[in-house]
Amino acid sequence: MLDTLIKHVTAVTMDDEQHIYTNAFIGIKDGKITYVGKIEPDEAAEKVIDGTGMLAMPGLVNTHSHAAMALMRGYADDYALQEWLNDHVFPVEGRLTGRDIYWAMLWAQAEMLATGTIAYTDMYMQLPSMAQAAVDGGLYANISNGAMCFNPDGYNFETDGVTAQNLEVLEKFHGADDSRVKLDVSIHAEYTSFPGLWQDFARFAKEKGLNMHIHLSETRSEHENCVAKYGKTPTAILAENGVFDTRATAAHCVWVTEEDMEILKEKNVTVAHNPVSNLKLASGIAPVAKMFEKGVRVALGTDGVCSNNNHDLFEEIKLAALLQKGVNYDPRLMPAYRALWMATRAGAFAQGRENQIGQLTAGFDASLILVDTEKPGLYPVHNPVSTLAYSVRGGDVSLTMIRGKVLYENGKYYGLDVEKIREKLFPILHRIFNA
C-alpha cells in the first residue's frame, strides 16, 4: 500500500538522464519515492493527488541564507554597503536574542515552503536556537554560525563562543548522514578573520566530518584588500589554509579570478550564487557562465532578505539564467535546464544530500513541489523546463511535500501555525526596532 500516489502529472525529474515524463505517476511510501514513470503502479494508495495540468519537480535548495533576517525585510534599502551594515543592520542584530531568531526562522521557513524551497543552508548566530527552529520548521537545513575575529592576539579556538555553540549543536541536533538538520562549520569570511582561525575551524570540520560554509570574494574591495594583504586572492589563501578540505559552499564569488575557479573546481567547492543580492548591494555580477565552462559547480541562494527582499528561489533561477545571457550578449548561455539544475542537483550536493534530495528518482526522499499550470501566466506549457525556469514565480507553487508529507498546499500550512508565529513576531519587532 502506497502512502501517496500522484497521478497524471508532468514530472521534470532532474535525474541523471534528464527524464521528463508527461502523464506520469509518482509513488510514495515511508517518505521515499518508490516509482516515477508513465505506468500506473499496481499498488493502491492511501492518498491520491490528481496532478492533471500540474508540473512536478524536486523541491528547491537555497544554498545561502540568513533566514532570521526576515525580521529586517525592507528595513534599510538603497544604502551604500558600509552605511547599510554599520548604521542599520548591525545595531538591530545586536539586539536579537535566541528566541527572536527562533521565531524569525520559523517565519522565513513558512515563506520558503510557500515558494517551493525544501532545504536551505543558513549562516547566522545563536546556533542552538537556529537548530531548534530548523527541527520545528520541517525543512532540510544545514546551519552554521560564521566565526569571525579581528584580533589574533585575543583569539582562542577552545574558548571561542562559536566553538561552544558548534559543540552543543553537534551533540544535540546533528544526526546521521540523512539527518534533516545538520551542523555546518562556518568561517564568516576571509576579511573578518585570519589564518590561525581558518586553520582551527578547518581542522574542526575535518575531524567531525562537517561541511564548510563561507562568504568568498563578494565585493571588489574585499577581494583586492586580500590580495594587497597576503599577495593572494581570498580563494587561494583560504585553500592554502585548509578551508576547502571538507565539502564546502562558498557564497557569492563575484570577484573570483580564473585561477580561483581552478582551485574551486579542484577542491570540489560549490559556489552559492546570489544574483539578486549581488545586484541589490551593487557587489557586481558573478562570472557564472565562465564558472560552468571551467567545471565549477554553481548552486543558488537568496542571501538574507535584507538584501533581496524575499526568499523566492524561482526569482534567482530566472535571474541567474538571464543575467549571464545579458551581460555576455549570448541568449544561448545558461539555458533553462541548467538554471533548474543549479537550484536542485547542485544544491543537494552542496548540502551533502545528493543521495536524498534534488531529483525525482525511486529511493530518494519524496521532497517535491507541484505547480498548477492551468492558469493565466503559465498556460500553455510548450516546454515544462522553460515554464519552471522563466514563467513560474514562487507564489505559483501549489504544493510542497517533504519526506512524503504535505507541508504547504494552496495557501494552507500543515505543520507550521503561521498565525501564531506572526503573533510572536509583534513584540519582537516592537522591541528590536524601537530600542
Added chain:
Amino acid sequence: MLDTLIKHVTAVTMDDEQHIYTNAFIGIKDGKITYVGKIEPDEAAEKVIDGTGMLAMPGLVNTHSHAAMALMRGYADDYALQEWLNDHVFPVEGRLTGRDIYWAMLWAQAEMLATGTIAYTDMYMQLPSMAQAAVDGGLYANISNGAMCFNPDGYNFETDGVTAQNLEVLEKFHGADDSRVKLDVSIHAEYTSFPGLWQDFARFAKEKGLNMHIHLSETRSEHENCVAKYGKTPTAILAENGVFDTRATAAHCVWVTEEDMEILKEKNVTVAHNPVSNLKLASGIAPVAKMFEKGVRVALGTDGVCSNNNHDLFEEIKLAALLQKGVNYDPRLMPAYRALWMATRAGAFAQGRENQIGQLTAGFDASLILVDTEKPGLYPVHNPVSTLAYSVRGGDVSLTMIRGKVLYENGKYYGLDVEKIREKLFPILHRIFNA
C-alpha cells in the same frame, strides 16, 4: 453615497507630494477616487473593503507588450535572436488569425489583472481584433499595429494594410481623451522601414492626434547598421523625420547614446524599458540611470512573453532597480520609489493618461491594486515602498480594481471568464503549433 470605501489601508499614492498614508481611507464613486487620506469620510458606502494589513497603490502600466504572444509562452527559449525569430516566432505568427489574437489577448489580460497591471501599450497585428479584445478585457489599452516595409518602391501609405486597419479602429474604437481603448500609431522600427514610411505615419499621427509607438535601438547591430546606413543613430534619423513630433513611446533604447538621450528628452519621448526581455534575448542593459540623470522619462514594459516569459510587471520594477545598482556598482542608484514611479506615473504619461491613472488622487480613476502583507514573504512592512518594489511579486496582488470595479480578487475574476477563454485556446494552440 459612495460606491466603495476602502478602510484602514496603507496608501502609497504616488501623487505629486509622494504622500504615503497609513490607516487611510479611499472613497470611490462613479469610477473615480473622491478622497484619499487619514480622515474617514462622512458619506456611507455601498461596499466597504477592509484594507487592514494591506497596501494600496495605483495599478501598474505596462508600456510595451505584444500580449497575443501569450500563445507562444516558453515555445522557443535560449536561441540566438535571428534563429528565434526566423525559425520559430515568425512561422507561428504567420498562422495567427484575428480570432486567435482576440482570445490570446483576453488570456494575457487575465494574467495582467492577476498581477496588478491595469493598462498596457500593445503593438501587434490584426488591429480590429486587438481593439475588440481590449474593449472586452477591461483594462486600459493603447493598441497599435507596427508598420513595416522593406521595399520603398512597392510602398504606398494610402493602400498600406496598416493604414486601413488604423482608419477602421480609429472610427470604430478610438474615443475621447479619456477613452479606455485608444489607437496608437506605430512604426515597427527604423531597420524594418525607411524615411518615406516614417514621414507618412508621423504625419498621420499628428493629423489625428495619436501617440506614436516604436522599437528603438534594441540591439547593438540594429543601432550600428543604422549609423552605417544613414550616418546617424536611429533616434536622430527618426527624430529628423518627425516620428517623435507627437507623444511617443520608444521601446528598449538599450544602445542609445548620450546625444540620443538629449533628443529623447527634448522631444519628451518616454522610454519603455524592458529589462527582463533585454537580458533574455541578450540585447544588453539599457543605461537607465544615465537616462534619469539626463532627464529622460523611463517607464516599464514586459515585452512579449516569448522573451520574458510572463507579464508580471512587479518583476520588471525590481529588476529595473537592481540592474542599475549592480552594473553601476552603486546601491543608492534607482531607489525603490523611482522604480514604482516608472511603473505608474511614467507609464500613465506615456499612454496620455496622466490625468486619469498612475496615482491615488481625488478626481483620478479608481484604478488601483491591493496587496495583503500579513503573510510570510511580505510581513513585516518596515517601508511600504520597499515592500512593493523589492518583495512583492505579481502573484501577491489581492485585488485589482479598474474604474471602481473589482475585476480580480484572490484568484477570482469578475468580468473575464478564464475557463471559457482557456477552452477557446485549445483548438487554436493545436492548429498553430501542429501546422
